[in-house]
Amino acid sequence: MLMKWPYAPLPRTDIHTHSEFSKCSVDTTVLGNITAATLKGLEVIAITDHARHVLEAGFEKYIEKILTLRESNSTGLTVLTGLEVDIKLDGEPELSRRLLKKLDVVIGALHNLPYVKSSVESYRDIMVRALRSNWFDVLAHPTYVNMQNINLPIELIYEVCEEARENSIAIELNANHKSPSDEFIKACIETDVTLTPVSDGHILSSIGAYDWQFQTLKRLNILKYVKWLTVDDLSKRKK
Structure with a gap:
C-alpha cells in the first residue's frame, strides 16, 4: 500500500532525476533513486542523466543498468529510462535522435545562452525551434538559463507556453532551481499547458520532495486548475 x-x-x-551517471550527482544512484521513490510513495520515477555524461560512460551501459533494476523491482513502481538533453542554439538535441527514440522520456534543457544584447530574441528563436522539433517530452527549468534565474518579457512567456501546448510538450515545475517563475506558471495555467513536478534530484533526499511546487501553487491559488502530465502522454513524441 x-x-x-x-x-x-x-x-x-518524478521524471527528472540524476544518478551516478551524472558527474554532478552528490549521492544519487539508479538503485538509490528507485529505493527513495518507493519509500516516498511515488508511482513513477525516471532516471534522466545528462546526455553528455552518459555518452562518456556508455549509452548502452546506462540503459542496461536502468532496465536491469527495473526488471528486478517488485514494488509496483514504474521506472522509466530517460536523459536530460541540452538544446543547442539551433534548437536541435546534443545527440542523435536515433538514440532518443530508445528512451521512455526525454527532457529538453536550454542551459546556455550567448551573452549578447539580443539574448531575449535568441532565447525566443531557440525555444520556438526546439518546441516545434518534436524530439523531447518535457521542457526543463524554462526560466533557469546560464546558471541563474532570468526574467522574461510576459509576451515571450505566453509565446513559449502556446508553442508548448500546440506541440504537446509539458513544462516542468523544478524544485532544484525553483523554476519557472510565478508569471510563467500562471501563463501555463491560462494557456492550458501540461505541467509535471520534478525534483531534478542530485541528492537522494530531494527525490519526490515537492514542498516548493506545492506551496507555490497553493500561494498562487491555482492548485485545482493544473493539467498534470501522465505516463500515457509520453507516447505522443514520435519514435
Missing part, C-alpha cells in the same frame, strides 16, 4: 502523499493533488511522479 502506498504511503500517505503529502502533496496531493500533485501526481506521485
Whole structure:
C-alpha cells in the first residue's frame, strides 16, 4: 500500500532525476533513486542523466543498468529510462535522435545562452525551434538559463507556453532551481499547458520532495486548475 502523499493533488511522479551517471550527482544512484521513490510513495520515477555524461560512460551501459533494476523491482513502481538533453542554439538535441527514440522520456534543457544584447530574441528563436522539433517530452527549468534565474518579457512567456501546448510538450515545475517563475506558471495555467513536478534530484533526499511546487501553487491559488502530465502522454513524441 502506498504511503500517505503529502502533496496531493500533485501526481506521485518524478521524471527528472540524476544518478551516478551524472558527474554532478552528490549521492544519487539508479538503485538509490528507485529505493527513495518507493519509500516516498511515488508511482513513477525516471532516471534522466545528462546526455553528455552518459555518452562518456556508455549509452548502452546506462540503459542496461536502468532496465536491469527495473526488471528486478517488485514494488509496483514504474521506472522509466530517460536523459536530460541540452538544446543547442539551433534548437536541435546534443545527440542523435536515433538514440532518443530508445528512451521512455526525454527532457529538453536550454542551459546556455550567448551573452549578447539580443539574448531575449535568441532565447525566443531557440525555444520556438526546439518546441516545434518534436524530439523531447518535457521542457526543463524554462526560466533557469546560464546558471541563474532570468526574467522574461510576459509576451515571450505566453509565446513559449502556446508553442508548448500546440506541440504537446509539458513544462516542468523544478524544485532544484525553483523554476519557472510565478508569471510563467500562471501563463501555463491560462494557456492550458501540461505541467509535471520534478525534483531534478542530485541528492537522494530531494527525490519526490515537492514542498516548493506545492506551496507555490497553493500561494498562487491555482492548485485545482493544473493539467498534470501522465505516463500515457509520453507516447505522443514520435519514435
